[in-house]
Amino acid sequence: MKLIIAVVQDKDSNRLSNALVEAEFRATKLASTGGFLKAGNSTFLIGTEDEKVEEVMEIIKQNCKAREQLVAPVSPMGGNADSYVPYPVEIQVGGATVFVVPVEQFEQF
Numbered sequence: 001m002k003l004i005i006a007v008v009q010d011k012d013s014n015r016l017s018n019a020l021v022e023a024e025f026r027a028t029k030l031a032s033t034g035g036f037l038k039a040g041n042s043t044f045l046i047g048t049e050d051e052k053v054e055e056v057m058e059i060i061k062q063n064c065k066a067r068e069q070l071v072a073p074v075s076p077m078g079g080n081a082d083s084y085v086p087y088p089v090e091i092q093v094g095g096a097t098v099f100v101v102p103v104e105q106f107e108q109f
């Protein structure tokens, strides 16, 4: 068994939830915050059999889109003003960041 941990953008999380339920996968959705943007995102925990991991990956790929996002400049507090960029910078936030980890034991009581 594997545990798939997928960090996705909030905008995609409902669609992904629905697609997982429709395909009869069990999932837990956690409200999370990205360390860099400090903006809300969603983390899915999906426990599934090894042979179904690829199917879950495909569902994630089909339901999560990469997007451009503007990051507002942060003024240097007593720092080096030479490296300060006074305009917003565009970054690409991925459709999904996915980790697949082995599950040693799975129980439901």
Ligand code: 2BA
Binding pocket: 007, 033, 034, 035, 036, 037, 038, 039, 041, 091, 092, 093, 094, 095, 096, 097
């Ligand atoms: P955030 O940490 O808010 O990062 C949002 C986006 O900002 C990232 O998109 C990346 O394009 C950019 N970014 C992040 N750290 C950066 C840095 N030190 N310098 C420059 N740009 C940086 P993604 O890579 O697609 O990540 C989306 C979200 O997935 C992240 O939100 C974070 O919540 C999660 N994530 C990504 N990589 C992770 C990792 N290795 N471990 C745990 N969570 C991760």
